[in-house]
Amino acid sequence: MDAPDSSGDLLAHTHRTGTGTLRDLLSELHGRLATMNDGSVATYIPELAKMDADLFAITIVGIDGRVLEVGDAAQLFSLQSMSKPFVFGQALEDHGREHVLGKVNVEPTGEAFNSILLDEQTNRPFNPLVNAGAIATADLIDGRDFPERLTRLLKIFERYTGRTVHFDNSMFYSERATGHRNRAIAHLMRNFGMISDRIDETLDLYFQQCSIQVNCRDLAVMGATLANAGVNPITGEQAIRAEYVKDVLSIMFTCGMYDSAGSWAYGIGLPAKSGVSGGIIAVVPGQFGIGVFSPRIDARGNSARGVAVCRELSQRYGLHVFEAGFRGKTLKEDFEN
Numbered sequence: 001m002d003a004p005d006s007s008g009d010l011l012a013h014t015h016r017t018g019t020g021t022l023r024d025l026l027s028e029l030h031g032r033l034a035t036m037n038d039g040s041v042a043t044y045i046p047e048l049a050k051m052d053a054d055l056f057a058i059t060i061v062g063i064d065g066r067v068l069e070v071g072d073a074a075q076l077f078s079l080q081s082m083s084k085p086f087v088f089g090q091a092l093e094d095h096g097r098e099h100v101l102g103k104v105n106v107e108p109t110g111e112a113f114n115s116i117l118l119d120e121q122t123n124r125p126f127n128p129l130v131n132a133g134a135i136a137t138a139d140l141i142d143g144r145d146f147p148e149r150l151t152r153l154l155k156i157f158e159r160y161t162g163r164t165v166h167f168d169n170s171m172f173y174s175e176r177a178t179g180h181r182n183r184a185i186a187h188l189m190r191n192f193g194m195i196s197d198r199i200d201e202t203l204d205l206y207f208q209q210c211s212i213q214v215n216c217r218d219l220a221v222m223g224a225t226l227a228n229a230g231v232n233p234i235t236g237e238q239a240i241r242a243e244y245v246k247d248v249l250s251i252m253f254t255c256g257m258y259d260s261a262g263s264w265a266y267g268i269g270l271p272a273k274s275g276v277s278g279g280i281i282a283v284v285p286g287q288f289g290i291g292v293f294s295p296r297i298d299a300r301g302n303s304a305r306g307v308a309v310c311r312e313l314s315q316r317y318g319l320h321v322f323e324a325g326f327r328g329k330t331l332k333e334d335f336e337n
C-alpha cells in the first residue's frame, strides 16, 4: 500500500538527534535485520495483505521530544491492536477503575489475540488487549451518538501522536466485511451482559480504531507519552491522566504480546504492544518510546523483526525494567551524543 508522508506537521516541532553511536547502532541493526525474512504479512484481513513486506523502520523518541529514526519511518500503516491500550486508558478516565474492571479483567490469557475465551466465573474477557477485551473497552467509549463516539476515539490518538489522525476507510471496510470472529465475540459478550446493546456501533468503533493510520514515528511518540507520565513530549499535551499510566503499562507488560507475553516480559522486559500490521510500541518508563515497523509477523501475530530489534536494544542497553546489574553505557548516554 502506498501512503503519503504524513510527517510534516509533527517534524516541524521536533528536533532530531543522533549523529553518533546510537545512530550507527540503529543503522547497523536495521541493515542486518532487513535481511531477516522470518514471518509473513498478515492476510486474514484482505487489506493488510497489500502491505509491502520489506518495509522496515525503527524510531526512538526521548521524553525530551528528541527523535532518532532509521528506515521507512514515515510510511503509514494501520494501528490494529496497538490501539487497544490507549482505548483502555480512555475507558478508565471516563468510567474509573471499578466500572472498567467490572467489564474486563487484567489477566494474561496465554491465548491468541482473537481467543474467544471469557473468564468462566465472571464472564469477563481476560484483559483489554485481546480482541474480546478491546471490544468491551470500545463499548465504554461514550458520546451522545455514534459520530461523537468516533470523534472522541480519534481524539485519543491525536493527543498521543500530536497530529491529526484519520482511519483508513478501505482497511475499515475490509475488517468489517470479514470480522465474523470479532462479531461472534461481541455477541457472546452481549449475551453475558458485558457490553451494551449497541453491538454494531461498538464493532464499527473497534474496526475503526484498528484502521487508524500511523507511521513508525507516531508509535514511538505514543510510547514516549506513556514513558513521560502521560504528557506528549512533543506537544506538551496531557494525553492521559498520570494516575492511569501505570494501569496501561501494567497490562502492556503482562498482556501486550499475546501468547508470547511471558517470554517477552522475561527476556525483553518492557511494556509493549504489537499489532498484526507489523508495528510494536515499546516503553522504557521515564525515558523513551520505541517504535518498530516491519509487516512480517510471526505465528503469534508479532512483528518478527520488531521483536528482534527490541530484544537487541534491551540486551545491549540493559533496558529490562527489573535490570539491576547493568554496567554498560546506557541508552540515555548514547541518545544524547
Ligand SMILES: NC(=O)CC[C@H](N)C(=O)O
Residues within 6 Å of the ligand: 079, 080, 081, 082, 113, 114, 131, 175, 182, 210, 274, 275, 276, 277, 301
Ligand atoms: N492483533 C491485532 O492486531 C488484531 C487486530 C485486528 N483488527 C483484529 O481484530 O483481528
